[in-house]
Amino acid sequence: MFPTHPIPILPNSLTQRDQKARNWVIYKGKLTGNIEYAWIVLSVDNSKMRYRGKVGKVDLHPSINSSPLSKCKNYHFHHNHPTNQSLSDGDYYMLAMNSRMIRCFSHGHNGSMHCASWVRTPTIPLWKSVELMRRMFAVGFQAAETIGYHYHPKGSSLLKYFVPHMVGQVLHERGIISFSGLTTPSEVAIVNNDQLLFQVVLEAVRLTR
Numbered sequence: 001m002f003p004t005h006p007i008p009i010l011p012n013s014l015t016q017r018d019q020k021a022r023n024w025v026i027y028k029g030k031l032t033g034n035i036e037y038a039w040i041v042l043s044v045d046n047s048k049m050r051y052r053g054k055v056g057k058v059d060l061h062p063s064i065n066s067s068p069l070s071k072c073k074n075y076h077f078h079h080n081h082p083t084n085q086s087l088s089d090g091d092y093y094m095l096a097m098n099s100r101m102i103r104c105f106s107h108g109h110n111g112s113m114h115c116a117s118w119v120r121t122p123t124i125p126l127w128k129s130v131e132l133m134r135r136m137f138a139v140g141f142q143a144a145e146t147i148g149y150h151y152h153p154k155g156s157s158l159l160k161y162f163v164p165h166m167v168g169q170v171l172h173e174r175g176i177i178s179f180s181g182l183t184t185p186s187e188v189a190i191v192n193n194d195q196l197l198f199q200v201v202l203e204a205v206r207l208t209r
């Protein structure tokens with residue numbers, strides 16, 4: 001049942017460096033109101049943690065290749081979500097397109113935290129999984145729009161807000177990504193209040209082939 005998480009991760013199960021990166025992006029994000037990001041290089045001999053503030057919105061598309069991250073070895077990517085939202089559609093595309101991004105974390109200013117890693121299988125080509133994911137987003141946003149429209153004035157935007165989270169959950173069920181997170185009680189309450197609506201959108205995403 002939505003929005004239980006397949007594998008809840010607790011902040012104290014993060015490595016010390018992950019926690020530092022988390023603290024930094026939340027601290028900086030609250031100061032600037034922007035999306036800030038940090039990354040942790042996972043090389044054993046040369047473990048480094050780098051922080052990078054970004055004025056304005058982070059370009060969450062594969063153009064990350066032009067950033068200093070393109071020179072990194074495997075890394076964890078941390079960023080804040082001022083709206084406390086789960087990982088976005090852009091985050092999933094970014095994760096798919098950057099094979100050295102081992103984990104992508106988003107941190108809400110209210111304590112929510114979500115993490116995904118792409119499961120790379122030699123049997124299913126990456127483009128097929130990305131194409132499936134694209135269809136899931138299209139179906140999810142369309143379902144949210146249609147169902148929300150008949151619900152109440154804010155219904156569509158409320159449901160749309162949770163669509164990337166639902167897609168993450170279904171991608172996890174299909175073994176394409178490994179997804180985990182902590183959602184705050186207030187968000188769980190929103191969903192529990194309208195279980196049926198959320199369930200309909202989630203099922204639409206689940207049925208996507």
Ligand SMILES: [Zn+2]
Nearest residue numbers: 087088091106
């Ligand atoms: Zn994000």
